[in-house]
Amino acid sequence: MKYDLVVIGGGPAGMAAALKAKEEGVEKIVILERDVRLGGILNQCIHTGFGLHYFKEELSGPEYAQRFAKQVAETDIDVMLDTMVIDIDDDNNVTAMNNRDGLIKIEATAIILAMGCRERPRGALFMAGTRPSGVMTAGTAQKYVNMDGYMPGKKIVILGSGDIGLIMARRMTLEGAEVKMVCEIMPYSGGLTRNIVQCLNDFNIPLYLSTTVIATHGRERLEGVTIAKVDERLNPIPGTEEYVECDTLMLSVGLIPENELTKDAGISIDRITRGAVVDELRATEKKGVFACGNVLQVHDLVDFVTLESYLAGKGAAKYIKNPAAFDDAVYVKTTTGNGVGYIVPQRVNIKTDEDVKLYFRVRQVYKNARVILEVDGETVSNKKKIKLAPGEMEDVTIPKEIIEKMTDKSEISVRVEA
């Protein structure tokens, strides 16, 4: 099989990227999705709040996903469901497998990585005690309740204040469970403020900051957990332990981009984002391979996933039309200054003829701080922000007039001034 563009993953990122590439004139496109339907993680996110920016409507996850699935169905983009990609080789040949066809080899001119992310499992945490049932990630619980229609427990403790955990706190409460508390090891919440308000405060569910679960109890089924306060270095403080009775512990302790394929293909990964290193069109360092959505950086808002994926779709279309254009790219790195954890894209091709938006996250909470973008030591923008938090992605734009004047020796940096 031969395709101009192979899109790996049929979540919002993959669908938007494929649609954009189609619009830009790419002929043969296929989306490979390991699940039985398009939509990705959104199919289980039944709460509303998706598409506020993009559709100016408050949609639920499935509604947002199905809008794109419908658009895909109206084009001649091929979709292969139940199909798992297992390898990308040096020449951009993609190997996938499914029950119908067994092993499938596809020659691709360009590839878009849109595999999304998965939740950090319990193994990634230090927790003493038994291994009873009743300990699960918040996303797994979300699937049980929203897709399979059954309740995983009655008395619940949630560890981690990521958005999925907050959303599940509300969902379980509405379904009649008792959500005892949300414990967050950091001194600030990892979720969006609106989710703290709507999901916890509305139901009087306490959020304990600088607190973690240090042990689980129970043999077959979870019977309780021990929580404790932590110090600045996140070590439990002796004497602050407290036993909490519960039958379910939900973990919402972060998401990890699903980049096994990417790593196997020899593509460089950013240590902080855990996604590929990309340029402004989301081109990775491997020729013809692009990445977008949660596989590139964990997003809080699907609207930004969609926008990012349009960039990747456009980039792939550009590559398919003229791969040589990418040979004379001149790259300048984006540098994280004070207070900035990471920036996507990690590098900018200064031959671009468009403004470039840099997305970033800060390392800690700031109030009334300034975000400063500098190019070659000169301030390009200096914006006041009432609040900055690691849980919320920020952006700054480099205007094309500034990029035009840059050379391969130029420096781009973003920093926060408290």
Next chain:
Amino acid sequence: MTKQMYCVACPLGCFITVEYDDTGILNVTGNTCKRGIDYARTEMTNPTRSLTSTIRVIGGKRAVIPCKSHEPLPKNMMFDCMKEINKARVKAPAKIGDVLIPDILGTGIDIVATDNCD
């Protein structure tokens, strides 16, 4: 008198301060856009929230179908509405936008399907 709150109308989550007296709201500050003022007004008088849940499906390919209140419901009616939602059953097939429970508890607001189900 003043009351402070976070606007939840969009993910920005502005921290809003409302000045009010017996006659009503005098001033709203901290909002980034106009919707923040509307939010503050309903929050002071009749707080509302969107409700999402699932309804059991009979004879379909899936156990439950997701649904939402077509418009925000009064906050103090959430749990009563949940009881209605848990009692309801839907015959497959159903599609996005289908009214699953019309005019829930006389609020004038419908509960509609938010996914397709064969």
